Amino acid sequence: MDLAGEIADLVAQIPAGRVATFADVAEGLGDPRAAMAVFRILRETPAKGIHRVVRASAHVAFPRAASLLRREGVPVSDRGVEDLEGRRWREFSGPRTLKRLREEQIRLAASVDDADRVLEPQRIAAFDVSYAGDRAFAAGVVTDGTGGRVLHEVTIRTPVDFPYIPGYLAYREFPAIEACFRRLDPPPDLLMIDGHGILHPARFGIASYAGVMLDRPSIGVAKSLLVGTPGPTPAEAGGWTGVRVGRETLGAALRSGRSRRLIYVSVGHGVSLRTAIRITIRLCKSRIPEPIRRADLLSKNEKRKWKKKRIEF
DNA sequence: GCGACAG
DNA sequence: ATCTTGTCGC
Ligand SMILES: [Mg+2]
Numbered sequence: 001m002d003l004a005g006e007i008a009d010l011v012a013q014i015p016a017g018r019v020a021t022f023a024d025v026a027e028g029l030g031d032p033r034a035a036m037a038v039f040r041i042l043r044e045t046p047a048k049g050i051h052r053v054v055r056a057s058a059h060v061a062f063p064r065a066a067s068l069l070r071r072e073g074v075p076v077s078d079r080g081v082e083d084l085e086g087r088r089w090r091e092f093s094g095p096r097t098l099k100r101l102r103e104e105q106i107r108l109a110a111s112v113d114d115a116d117r118v119l120e121p122q123r124i125a126a127f128d129v130s131y132a133g134d135r136a137f138a139a140g141v142v143t144d145g146t147g148g149r150v151l152h153e154v155t156i157r158t159p160v161d162f163p164y165i166p167g168y169l170a171y172r173e174f175p176a177i178e179a180c181f182r183r184l185d186p187p188p189d190l191l192m193i194d195g196h197g198i199l200h201p202a203r204f205g206i207a208s209y210a211g212v213m214l215d216r217p218s219i220g221v222a223k224s225l226l227v228g229t230p231g232p233t234p235a236e237a238g239g240w241t242g243v244r245v246g247r248e249t250l251g252a253a254l255r256s257g258r259s260r261r262l263i264y265v266s267v268g269h270g271v272s273l274r275t276a277i278r279i280t281i282r283l284c285k286s287r288i289p290e291p292i293r294r295a296d297l298l299s300k301n302e303k304r305k306w307k308k309k310r311i312e313f
Numbered sequence: 314g315c316g317a318c319a320g
Numbered sequence: 321a322t323c324t325t326g327t328c329g330c
Contacts, residue, residue, distance in 0.1 A: 131321055166318035195319050226319045
């Protein structure tokens with residue numbers, strides 16, 4: 001069963017007359033921090049009994065939830081469900097998939113290496129994925145070490161089965177990225193991924209996942225932060241500051257191109273943070289490193305072509 | 314009430 | 321990530 005199905009299964013366990021919070025359901029999934037994701041997924045994919053899932057504040061979260069709850073004997077006022085604690089249901093049973101995945105991330109994170117296995121990559125492969133419903137369009141673009149010359153481009157289309165949950169991006173996007181990687185010959189000597197590397201709650205974001213699983217040096221480049229606190233904002237283009245998690249510096253915030261918006265670079269695998277920063281800056285003709293930007297455009301374009309062709313039928 | 318989580 | 325058109329500016 002896929003994750004959305006597992007969520008629906010958990011929600012179906014809540015007895016009539018009882019309620020659970022989004023964090024309760026997320027806990028049943030194996031990670032209480034996925035509460036927001038559970039809300040989003042239930043909103044998109046209505047499951048039986050979702051009216052019984054409420055906010056921690058006791059307020060109902062879905063359009064006709066209040067009347068459905070009253071119908072089964074649960075009083076709801078403008079302050080939400082009455083006696084939330086008394087009616088709260090938390091005895092969920094299930095495979096707790098997110099717990100298993102988080103444990104996998106923690107285990108694999110031990111094999112991340114931040115020593116430089118490459119200093120001057122000659123074939124840099126970047127990947128990105130676009131979506132149309134449950135279909136993924138992944139693209140891989142190989143450039144030379146400067147990002148100025150495109151050496152190879154590949155695209156694939158594949159169904160996606162895993163929803164986007166912050167902290168678990170790799171389980172959604174990596175299968176499509178791997179399919180692209182397998183079509184690259186010769187293999188690239190560096191991977192650049194649109195997402196974080198070790199700048200991640202388990203120190204194993206998608207860039208690390210790809211680097212370790214494919215046994216290639218890799219760099220994570222994200223457009224926004226998942227965890228961590230940046231130092232003083234760099235005042236000039238080309239400047240950067242460290243991003244700390246606790247007392248460790250796990251990434252860097254770069255002011256690239258001519259944009260004031262920062263990008264966030266971290267070690268994926270087989271490369272040091274310094275080298276990752278140096279290479280990333282070199283590839284930034286604009287805010288987004290050229291290989292990633294091209295992979296983004298290519299995947300979006302493939303999706304567009306597919307949509308257009310589909311309308312003809 | 315505020316803060317808050319890649320794509 | 322996606323939903324979406326034209327428009328302003330280099
Ligand atoms: Mg992306």
